[in-house]
Amino acid sequence: MRTFLLNVFNGRVVSPWWILLIDMGICINAYIIAFVLRINVQLSYYSVSDMVLGATVVQVVYLASFLLFGSYRGVIRHSNYNEFRQLTIACFTAFLVLILCHAALQYVGYQWFNTPRLVLVFHFLLTAMLSFLFRMLVKETYSSLTKKNTSTNVFIYGAGEMGQITLEAIRSDKENQYNVVGIIDDNLNKWNMVLHSVPVMNWEKALKVGKAKRVEVVILAINHISVQRKHEITDACLDKGWKLKVMPSVGNWVNGISNQKQIRDIRIEDILGREEIRLNQLQIMDALAGKVVAVSGAAGSIGSEIVRQLLRFPVRKIVMVDIAESALYDLQQELLLSHSDAPFSAILADVTNEQRMREVFEQHRPQIVFNAAAYKHVPLLEEFPYEAIRVNIGGVKTLADLAIEYQVDKFVMVSTDKAVNPTNVMGASKRICEIYIQALSQLKNTKTEFVTTRFGNVLGSNGSVVPLFKKQIERGGPITVTHKEITRYFMTIPEACQLVLEAGFMGRGGEIFVFDMGDPVKIDDLAKEMIRLSGLKLGEDITIAYTGLRPGEKLYEELLASKENTMPTHHEKIMIAKVREYKYASIKNKMDELLLALKMENNEHLVSRMKDLVPEYKSQNSLFCQLDKKLVH
Structure with a gap:
């Protein structure tokens, strides 16, 4: 029947x-x-x-x-x-x-x-x-x-609009695995109400009901919630042994559709992030309206998010340049599905190939350039400084010079906190890029405004510590941490890219914008929190192994050098770094010599040239420490 x-x-x-x-x-x-x-x-x-x-x-x-x-x-x-x-x-x-x-x-x-x-x-x-x-x-x-007999009893946290949408999404899905037995809300005016036949209760009552009903999961469904409160809810659920999941906000629904399949596990980014950034939408819109925007490194974590952010504004066209074929193809397919009418071009090209880049500038005539193309892995670049110089420095120089030649309005370079008092090849290469970009802005009769943005580690970016820890947890451990005291500044990918846009159109040329990264996070604490979020116990289910600092790695990252200071801007999270200025002629000659030396000199000589360009570059835990001793003597 x-x-x-x-x-x-x-x-x-x-x-x-x-x-x-x-x-x-x-x-x-x-x-x-x-x-x-x-x-x-x-x-x-x-x-x-x-x-x-x-x-x-x-x-x-x-x-x-x-x-x-x-x-x-x-x-x-x-x-x-x-x-x-x-x-x-x-x-x-x-x-x-x-x-x-x-x-x-x-x-x-x-x-x-x-x-x-x-x-x-x-x-x-x-x-x-x-x-x-x-x-x-x-x-x-x-x-x-159609209801499954083996459903899981759950609470929805949030009796507002998002909570009710979540309840409807769960009930309307014939593959639904959840049975909602209650709704938790912090608003006392909603306690003891009944929404769609489900009782609304406070946390204390939820603890009693949850035990009696054998609740296993809590779904967080609140549109606007502070990171601190989200952290408190996470801790409370983990203490009770309840798994916490999150219903994405309306803007993050897949294909604009709400369904229970979009309910996901809470991620470390959710509780390490900060309050929502408020952008100067009108200023950015005016600057982007009807413009052709080129993004180098467009298929990377930062570059692809910059592209997604740009699609919110009335640009004429987005030119996406990257050498990573598979990643660029994936981004292209994503945009074809989600923004089929978006004006974009995907170009497979190497930013260090001047002739190829000239063809791109000649064909598309970009008016704004975001340069996010760079090698970034510290240990690898410490082993292969040739590539750091060729790609990071050579790529920036090629694009920046073409920007002047083709009278680009704005050139925004993405830098890193590792460029401050660098202790590794990667940081030194980015600091040299900063110096060159700032020197270009001093040239007279130059239409292009050159701006640099500097920030720390990005949560969830390719090759970052979070995806690494996730893989290690999935394999059963151990999680590898280089040092028990190592700390880093963290920022989510959307937050970083939003600030890049804001700073890019705030600058008038020559500025190095430094982002407020909040408080530094101990990597050891990050690993322990991710273990808890996975429902595992440290020491029982999984362990942490301390492997020692890698070549060129710092214990503590800096956003500003000790002799630098900052000036505030109209955005509370963005400051302008006051740094030593370099003469264009001098830095250009040294960069040309460095790039020319790639064809004939070994790693030691190349790094020695980098140290000459950046006197504050002192190698740490690296083969190149001997060069610092020679310089002292």
Whole structure:
């Protein structure tokens, strides 16, 4: 029987015309009931012919209204608020037509349609209510037939709009694995309410109910919540042994659709992030409107997010340049699915190839350039400084020189906190790029405004510590931490890219913008928190192994050199670093010599040249420490 009913529902044996027929059956029965109610109230007598005539008129008008509004065309097992509203509108329209016709006929003295107005009122109410109940019966029957027996009892945290959307998304999914037994909310005015037959309660009551109902999961469904409060909720759930999941905000719904499949596990980024950044949307919009924007390193973590952020603004075209073929293809396919009408071009090219880059500038004529192309892994670049010089320094020089030649309006370079008092090849290469970009801004008769943005580690970026820890946890450990006291500044990818946009159009040329990275985080604490979020216990399920500092690695990162200071801007999270300025002619000659030396000198000589360009560059835990000793002597 259950299988037969499921086949009926899923195969849609009940066609829209059958639904219309059932609605009309409800309509005629509602008329008879309304007449009986009217007779009992008024003790009046009406002939059968009057009743039949009245019923015929009412049926015809309601039929016309149902056909007009299409209230019978919905799939009943998936009925929602919009369909119920459409049904009510159709019934009310028919009722209104009948009342007006009745009044008009009475006014001109015709008596052939003399159905009492009270009968029409009763009939409208009964038709709307019974049709609604019919749909609810079908919906609930289907829900019961498709509901899994092995469902997990859950709480939804948040009784607001997002919480109710989450509840509806769970209930409407036939593959649903959750059974919502309660809603938790911090607002005492909502306690003891019932939303869609689910009780709303405070945390203390939830603890008791959760134990009795054997709750396993809490779904956080709040649009606007502070990071601190999110952290508190996470700790409280983990202490109770409840797994915490998150319903994404409306802006992050996949394809603009809410469903229970989008409910995901809480991530470390959710509780290490900070409050939402408020951008100067008008300033950025004015700067980007109708412009061709080029993004180098577009397929990387930062570059791809910059592209996504740019798509929110009225740009004329986005030129995405990257040498990573697979990653660029993935980004292209993502944009074709989510922004099929977006004006973008994906270009597979190497930023160090001057001829190829010249072709790109010649063909697309970018007016704004965001340079996010760089090698970034400290240990690898410590082993292969040739590539750090060729790509990081050579790529920036190629793009920046072409920006001047093709009169680009704005050139924004993405830098790193490792450029401050560098202890490794990677940081030194980025500091040399900063110096060159700042020196270019001193040239007279240059249209291009050169701006540098500097920030720390980005949570979840390719090759960062978070994805590494996730893989190690999935394998059962151990998690590898280089030093128990090592700390880093962290920022989420969207936050970093939003600040890049803000700073990029705030600058007028020559500035190095430093982002407020908040408080530094101990990597050891980060690892322990990720273990907790995974539902594991440190020392029992997984361990942490301390491997020692890698070549060129610092214990503590800096955002500013000790001799630098900053100036505030209108954005509280962005400051301008005051750094030593270099003469363009001098830095250009040294960079040309460095790039030319790539063809003939070994790693030691190349790094020695980098140290000459950046006197504060002191190697740490590296083979190149011996060069610092030679410089001292």
